[in-house]
Amino acid sequence: MTELTYRQALNDTLRAELTRDENVYLIGEEIGVFEGSYKITAGLLKEFGPKRVVDTPISEEGFTGVAIGSAMLGLRPVVEIMTLNFSLIAIDQIVNHAAKMYGMFGGRVKVPLVIRTPGGGGQQLAATHSQNLEVWYAHIPGLKVVAPSNPADAKALLTAAIRDDDPVLFLENLGLYNTKGDVPDGEQVAEIGRAAIAREGTDLTVVSYSRGVVTALEVAEQLAGEGISIEVVDLRSLRPLDRVTFCESVKKTSRAVVFEDDMLSYGVGAEISATIGEAVFDWLDAPVRRVAAAEVPLPYAKPLELAAMPDAAALTKVIRETLAASGYRK
């Protein structure tokens, strides 16, 4: 085990995969000389040269499509899109092309592509630069969408994504890059499509992903001081969605709250909550609640941004309300 930042775990993993397989290459804006907008690719150009670490012009649709085409011929591109917001410029290539090829061409061509990109608000970057659009991609069969919440998962899921033969959207988060955690040494390959129990508990299940898991764990720790036992499920993968893990958790706790960074309407929580309602309704002691972002173009001003984003206080409040609604007593 080594304690690493989320950023360093990504950087190490990219280095390891570039070393392991010469078909792996990195492509994106400012990833080489500039070392990445968020410094995830720091040092890699120097180490692997411009053939393996390809700086591109600002042409998201073009270079994402180029990565897709090269993947059709067996290369394993790892695309960096500077932020999830800019993936909208490449969305046709991702959704209409990368996600469709395997199925539409009858399983005759694979697209082993990874798109790494950070989402998330909270940095006062205003409406166009703070979005959580992961659910757009999670809606699309043919894509895999993973969203690690900690450095160890960042490593194991990125390794898995690069070795996977399908297009994987690898969601990072601006608020996670500096977070630290223990990372197992040596090769680690996660199984995509599996959630994890990030903390065990008995009274209520909080389901979350990416940055939200960090907040959920903080809240769980806080409430543990009051004798309230929260189980935290880290989805890790939004598509495929591991329904069994959170349903089993709800069978144990009988209460669930979803904590998500995206919009409430049609969001990740809508899917989780509907699944719980369909699959384990009889175990529920209270309605499943969702804590999500306010549905506004995210304002720049700090007081408005804070009011719009789901936080620990909102999660704590909804956990308490859910416990109260079910007649919970310690």
Next chain:
Amino acid sequence: MADTRRPAGARRTAKQGGDSAETLRGYYEQMVLVREFELRASEMYARAKIGGYCHLNLGEEATVVGLLAALRDTDYLFTTYRDHGYALVRGMEPGAVMAELFGKTTGVVGGRGGSMHMFDADLRMLGGYGIVGGQIPPATGAAFAIDYRSKAGKNAEAVMCLMGDATTNIGAFHESLNLAGLWKLPIVYVIVNNRLGMGTPVELASAEPDLYKRGSAYRIPGVRVDGDDPVAVRDAAIAALDKARADRQPSILETMSFRLKGHSVVDPARYRSKEDNEEAQANDPVPAFRNRLLKAGALDEKTADGIHDAIEKRVTDAVDFADASPDPSPSELFDAVYATPVANESRAYPGDPVTTVESVAS
């Protein structure tokens, strides 16, 4: 880096020396305003009064002033996230621009947009835009609206659409130019070439590094001008706008300048070589224009210092105004989502229940 200062195709200034001392001093004053405002913004960022991204016009003062000297009140302006200088010179109050950076209710868009999103409908500055190239299709659409509503002529309206050098590599640029060329729209696409897109030099990003030529596939003519000379920029912009007004001939104007600092205030720009930095500093347009006016007798040291002091005071007042202005209240969060009131709009804060039994029952 290749010297692109006097390239083939560069335009000679139309009427060098034809301007009154007063006009030139006015340009100098505006350049100083942009310079001082940006330096102060940088300072305020370091003091955490400003958050998010903050891109400055340092090194582009002559370009800002020259372009806007050419733009009439009836024309429309679309720009990028590097927009403070354009907001100021187009006529927004420095206090309101600073307040926007501070995220205050008195900001030009009430603190909702921040640094990248200056906007004033009355001044026909229809926005700073943070998505690279995002402004180009809407600017083309504004030209479409002008064409839709009015006839060409020397008093016609026109659109000026700004973008950075690196922005010419995005699809939206090429699609827009094709449409403007096809439909003969009254627009000038200004490429503010500061030689870098973040850390990438033009030659490493554009297969045609002579950016003013990039309209050739769409039969859109282009010229290149020294962006450190406000008079040259103005004259080239007037010529381009005239063609847009009178002939509905879209065109490209490429202005050559240097970015004096990092891409944004938090970028230390370590990727830039010593020579590159020295070249940029040597081409700082503000002292250059000052010296030029001093030499020409359009300005004396005392007047120049007076201008500087007066601007400093204006910028200080702007900071004081921004500081004293109120923060927006969380209760206003949903005040600007839809222009037309609509049933069932979500006004839930995080953690609010979406639907209560009572509201379903009632």
